[in-house]
Amino acid sequence: MNQKIDILKKYMPESAAPVIAKWIDHYRCEFKISRTRNTKLGDYRPPYEGHGHRISVNYNLNPYAFLVTTVHEFAHLKTWNEHQRNAKPHGQEWKNNFKLMMRPFFELQLFPKEIHSAILNYLENPAASSCADLGLYKALKTFDAKQPNALMVEQVPDQQEFYLKNGRKFKKLERIRKRYRCVETASGLVYLFSPVAEVYLAKNPD
Structure with missing residues (x-):
């Protein structure tokens, strides 16, 4: 236990x-601190073929984002234990469990007021479907280490090219519901990006 606490x-x-x-x-959960993933902050997988509950969270999140994402995934675990496949992924059962599992951290008063307020607003808003809720996610992002010249996908003009930290280049297309379609320059493949994904503008050729 002490070793887990020291790592966490x-x-x-x-x-x-x-x-x-x-x-x-x-919960006898396999908890993995994962490499960076552009498409998700964390992941929950239910028991399957001899594996128990599995949760992974990206290692490079700021402490508050790491904790909120961890609670998000544990709420999936608890919901699975109670309902298995009879509950929607971010339905009312999950919302109730997320709120319940947030309670110990509210009692510890460890969240800055901006994040505390964003979590409460998120939980009161039935239209918000997950921790990718933009209000909450933006509140969490304000505590990230600032990267020079970085901006969010929603700030990139349409048809403008941008690139990721790993050098992959994309062109921003239209918005579909809560995400943006973007085409990768090298492969022509289309990917969906969160509006708050961190990217860098590509310079236009002279």
């Missing part, structure tokens, strides 16, 4: 680590 302290607010460590043991 490196990624989330220190006072939250013992709570998450207890959840990992209680």
Whole structure:
């Protein structure tokens, strides 16, 4: 347990680590600190073919984003235990569990007021379907280390090219519901980007 707490302290607010460590043991969950993934912050997989519950969270999130994402995924785990496939992924059952599992961290008063307010607004808004809710996500992003020249996909003009940290280049197309269609320059493949994904503008040739 102490080893888990020591590791978790490196990624989330220190006072939250013992709570998450207890959840990992209680639910017998395989908890993985993952490499960066552009398409998601975290992931939950239910028991399958001899595997137990599995949760992964991106290692490079700021401490508050790491914690909120972790609670998000544990709420999926709890909902699975209670309803399995009889509940929608981000339906009312999940919302109730997310709110319940956030309670210990509200009691610890570890969130800055901007994030605390954004979480409460998110939980009160039935139209918001997940922790990708823009209001909450933007509040969390304000605590990221600032990257020079970085901006969000929603700030990129239509038809403008942009690139990721790994050098892959895309052109922004139209918005579809909550995401933007973007075509990769090299392959011609189309990907869906979150409006708040961090990217860099490509310079137009002279």
